[in-house]
Amino acid sequence: MAEEIRAEMVANVWKIVAKVGDVIEADEPIAILESMKMEIPVLAEDGGTVTSIAVNEGDVVQEGDLIAVLD
Template sequence: MAEEIRAEIVANVLKVVAEVGDDLGTGDTVVLLESMKMEIPVLTEGAGRLSRLAVGEGDVVQEGDLLAVLE
């Protein structure tokens, strides 16, 4: 089952850490967000292969926006 990884806050995408096709474990960082001068890692909740990245570095995301999909 696919895991949709979504933004929990309004933020800038500071860095994309993972790439499509990467095998990720529980708690791995997918992207780093920046909000109010704080870096916030976005972590996986389960293990799987990253099948889609919906953001790039420099993008601005809103709460609930899709960041990535893990299969």
């Protein structure tokens, strides 16, 4: 079943760590957000293969915005 990774806060996408096709383990970072000079890692809750990345570095995300999908 697909796992949607969503932003938990308003932030800038500072760095995309994973790419489509990568196999990610649980609690492994997919991206790093930046808000108020703090770096916030976006972690996968479960392991899986990254099937899509919905953001680009430098994008601004709102709470609930889709960041990536794991399958």
